Amino acid sequence: MEEKFTKSDLALIQNKGISIQQLEKQFHYYANGIEKIVLVKPALIGDGIIKLSSEESEKYQEVFDTHKASTSIIKFVPASGAATRMFKFLLEFLNDFKKGEESINAYINRTNNKELSVFLVGIKKFPFYNDLLKVTKALYDGFDSLNPDEKYYILIETLLSPAGFDFSNKPKAILPFHVKSGKQVTPIEDHLKEAIYYKSGNVAPHVHFTISKEHQESFDTIANQFDDFVVTFSYQHEATDTIAVQPDNTPFRLDDNQLFFRPGGHGALIENLNALEADLIFVKNIDNVSQNHMKDIIANKKMIGGLLFEIQNKVFEYLKILEGQKVDADIMNEIIAFASKTINVVFPLDFEKFKKEYKIEFLMEVLNRPIRVCGMVKNEGEPGGGPFWIKDSEGNISLQIVEGSQMDTTNEMQERIIQKATHFNPVDIVCGVKNYKGEKFNLKEFVDENSGFIVSKSKNGKPLKSFELPGLWNGAMAFWNTIFVEVDLITFNPVKTVNDLLKPAHQPEDE
Incomplete structure (x- = not known):
């Protein structure tokens, strides 16, 4: 591989912190392609998606309020994207x-x-x-x-x-999205105000934005207006950039003959997420904010947070029992039922034939993982990226968030599954990133490295191919334990085009 590159190429690669092994893998994907995700069926209410009653929702909101005082919580907002597509x-x-x-x-x-x-x-x-x-x-x-x-x-x-x-x-983050009391309001400010839901006592809510280095000053100017929040920033690491190639899979070079690297997509942010020190991390996109409906949005946030608390506490309780090896038949059956019905673990067909110690080992392995509760909204438009049961190359079935670009829409059977989907992913996620001993998971150990995708782009009018890393809530969280729960559509108010700002969620209520 190294013989492909000049001395100046190797110096650039080293300066970025990229290994030759990473590049070898990327060139392999360019040459051989990446297999599409195999969909088994869509996740539906009662089959992969939980639908809570109003009473249950209120219960989980109370659970959240009870536990938040003893929990360190951060809101994580990817915010480096430019607003080009908006306009x-x-x-x-x-x-x-x-x-x-x-x-x-x-x-x-x-x-x-x-x-x-x-x-x-x-x-x-x-x-x-x-x-x-x-x-x-x-x-x-x-x-x-x-x-x-x-x-x-x-x-x-x-x-x-x-x-x-x-x-x-x-970046979208610093543009005026709303007007409140005659003052323009940016998404940064909306995200800070929304984070009030996990404030406990005198502890200031902590919101972390991932941004582009060149816009740091603009972010600081806005964030510095708010003393009652902890606001931190990080950049996407250059080591997560991927090498671009020409259509014939040879390295794409700029006019000065330098190699061209592109950011690896939002999947690169698993590095930033992994660096945060917290018990719970809420994840939400920068453009999903609202001028109104704050009460409903906060209620849904508390609900998914309370659901995570309850499930995580049960997981921790069972892991401690399993670790002690004192597991009678009733407890074993109880844990298996919980793992299957609540954590959505799909057991091997011959699991019942496993010896007791191997059953314990399997349960310890599948339960001792990061946990995420993901809000899902009803799909009122065309079915697209969202929650599905999928099968990996080894035949393992799991719940995943799948993007449209990962689906094989040319396959008739796969297309039928896509058309049956009822929900889509608004990126409304709460993550439990510590194990039952209170130790932080290394989130990079739970990434499916083979679930990235290749995109066609251009630079200076010339076509190129670029590799995007497994998406943050797709392949980067592939081996997490996943729970999907329906949330109100009113909580999903993205601004993909500037005209979205004309929708009721983004207009003053008195107009």
Whole structure:
């Protein structure tokens, strides 16, 4: 492998902290491809997904409130992603609009860019509109005398251009998503306020954001306004970058002949998650925030947290019994039933034939793992990535969160399973990362290294292939114990496009 690289290549690889073995594995994937996930069936209510009654939900909220005082808790928010895709249709408009030759309506009809119509109709309802209008007028003399199409074009240009707000090149986390009491509110602030649910006594809630180094100052400026929170940051490690290749699987090189590495995707953040010192870690995406519904959102957070507490305490109790080896037939059957029904362990067909010591060994191994409780919401659109029962290459069946890119949609049987899915993954997760002895798990030991995927990209107009590491809540947590529970759809309010900010969850309630 080393003979593929020049001395300067090897120096770059070493500086990034990447091993030759890592690169060998990535080139193997490029050459041989990565097998799609084999879906057995969708996880459904009563078959992999728990649906709680309102009374049960309230009970688990109380469990959470009872236990949180003696538990160290961190909220983990991946927040390094740029907002480029939020403004994709506006960038296309700036690039494709025939200024002076056509009207905006003609452009919309020509390109079928209906999102632009929605944006323009609601433009005054965006949290940044007043500032945008003020800055645009300062930049362009005579703005008020322009016709409506010219005004809209210039406003959008100011919103996205480096000379203006440059929103498409900034991380979502620092953009204004909401307005509260006349003040613009960013997702960072929304996540901090939401973290009040695990505050106990005088202990300040701790929220950890993963960010890009170049935007540290912007994050600091916002976070420093809040003294009653502990806010920490980390960067995605360069050692998790992956090497890009050309279509023929040879290394992709930049114009200066340097190797090109790309970030390994959100799966790389298992390193950041692993570095945190806490008993419980809540995981939620940066863009899933709401102007409203805070009471419901917090209730659901407490519910999944309380469910984790109860299940984890039972797991710890059973592990201590198993470790002592004093396990009679009744206790053995009780633990097996718990592992099967609550932890979703699928036992080997010949498990009943195991000797007692091997049964204990198997149960110790499957129970002594990190635990995650994942909220799932009803899928009211097309079935896509979400909770499924899957079979690995060794025939083991387990519950997993599977992305659309991991599914073989060309296989008719697999497609039927996909179409039967009823829920999808909103990334609403609470993680128990310590074992029954109070020791922190090494989360990197529970990653399925073979569940990454290859994506097609381009650089400087040239096509390339890139390897993305197993996703944070997919392959990076593949060997965790997983519990899926239905949560209210009202808790899921992602901002994937700027027009999502026009939805009721992101608009002031009094408007």
